[in-house]
Amino acid sequence: MRSFEWSDPPTIEDALAQLRPGAVAKAGGVDLSDRLKERLDAPARLVNLRRIPALDGVRDAGGGLELGPLVTLARLADHPLVVQRFPAVAEAARRAATPNVRNQATVGGNLLQRPRCWYFRQADFPCRRKGGDTCFALEGRNQYHAVFANDLCAIVHPSDLATALVAHGAEVDVRSRSRARRLALEALYVLPDEDVTREHRVAPDELLVGIRLPAPAPGVRGAYVKIGERDSADWPIASAAAVLALDGAICRRATLVLGAAAPVPWRAREAEGALEGRRVDAAAAADAARAALAKARPLSENRYKVAVLEAALRRAILAAAGSAA
Ligand SMILES: Cc1cc2nc3c(=O)[nH]c(=O)nc-3n(C[C@H](O)[C@H](O)[C@H](O)COP(=O)(O)OP(=O)(O)OC[C@H]3O[C@@H](n4cnc5c(N)ncnc54)[C@H](O)[C@@H]3O)c2cc1C
Known part of the structure; x- marks a missing residue:
């Protein structure tokens, strides 16, 4: 070093x-x-950044929340306002990593962590993401890799938290010395066909200074489901966040996001369309989950992920609807 x-x-x-x-x-x-x-x-x-008090804390914001980027995953998972208003976010934080890691890892670092692709993580592989001209996963070992947007680089976005926060419409505040901007967390992330060497739009001279969760409207319920090889200490093989605006059992609006499916948290828009206006039951959840994965393009070793992602989304939809009862 x-x-x-x-x-x-x-x-x-x-x-x-x-x-x-x-x-x-x-x-x-x-x-x-x-x-x-x-x-x-x-x-x-x-x-x-850890000595900067202004970057820490969970604050009420008119029924929504403002999160400092230094809040640890452990504090986020247990914070009463997060648990009460945004259980999907609390669950995503609770299911990430191990207790030791959650005590140290922060929300900002979790959202901006770099991918776990084994070729990217080994200095010996000059992959596209590191400025080379090859994605070794495309022809190599790819069982944990992307099933969407995987033509140029097959990383999956690693953050559990991002999947749940995008589903809740979170926004982020980013600052440099000369400007401050606010953008949707969903828009923070960059697909490989835009720039294969970066995952997000926070420039080297900028800081993520806040995360804002808008107040959930009445009848809005969320759930996060993570499926991995182990129950702890591991990034997801598949995950899904479902945020539903319910009118009784009828879904008026759905925001559905898949994790570990693509290089960014992946909005399942076809599934949202399939669910909206329907009574949320097992058949509707299964139809929506099928629609979400209909355009997946798995690689040589990760076809199984299509079924696992489908299961995660189906369960998240039913959990969100169930939590309204
Ligand atoms: C064993 C293990 C298991 C794990 N399992 C999971 C899992 O299941 N799910 C999951 O989501 N994650 C998992 N992780 C990843 C872990 O949660 C992240 O590494 C951690 O959250 C990063 O946060 P940090 O505060 O340590 O960030 P750092 O390592 O300090 O920073 C990470 C990146 O973010 C940048 N950064 C951080 N804060 C800011 C800011 N405010 N403004 C601008 N840039 C910033 C840094 O420059 C750096 O590039 C696991 C990690 C380990 C070691």
Whole structure:
């Protein structure tokens, strides 16, 4: 590992001033320390965000919530306002990683962590995402890889939390020294055909400074379902978040998002259309889940993921509807 400078800025402004070329922001450091050990990154300076109180905390915002990016996954999973208003988000945080990791890992770092593709994570493979001209997963080992948007690079987006937050219409605040902008979390993420070397639109001289969850309208219910090889310590093989606006048992509006399916949290728009206006029962959930996966293009080793994603979405829809009862 190359040596680097370390700084502990006390304010957002100080941190932004220190994000000069060669510097990288560090939150919990869980993903970043792996990347340093894997020789994927060799920053000249780490800008430690953990001493900046303005980046921490869960605040009520008119029935919605404002989350500081430094909130740990453990605090998010247990926070009474999160559990009460956004159970899908609490569940996604609770199901991520291990208790140790959840105590250190932050919301911001979870949303901006880099992909887990084994070719990307090994310095010996000069894959497209690292500026090379090959996606080794396309012809190689790809059982955990994408079933959508996988022509150029077959990574899956790794964050459990992003899937649930996108389903709830979360927005993020991003700042540099010269500008502040707010955008939908869904729009933060970048597909490979736009730029195969980056996963999100936070530039190296910017910070994610807040995450906003809009107040759920009456009758809106959400659920998150994760399926993995193990119950803990693992990223999902398949996950799904369902947020339904219900009128009795009838679905008026659905936002359905698949995790570990594509290089970004994947909106299942065909499934949303299939569910809206219908009574939410097992048949409607199965139809919607089938519609969600109808255009999947699995690779040589991951055809099984189509069925697993379908099951995750079906269960998430039924769980969301059930929680309204
Ligand atoms: C054993 C293990 C199991 C795991 N299982 C799961 C799982 O099941 N589900 C899941 O979702 N994740 C899982 N993870 C990933 C883990 O949750 C993330 O690595 C962690 O959340 C990253 O958060 P952090 O605060 O440590 O980020 P860091 O490592 O500090 O940062 C990650 C990236 O985000 C950037 N960054 C962080 N905060 C900001 C900010 N405010 N503004 C701009 N840039 C920022 C950093 O520059 C860096 O590039 C697992 C990790 C391990 C080690």
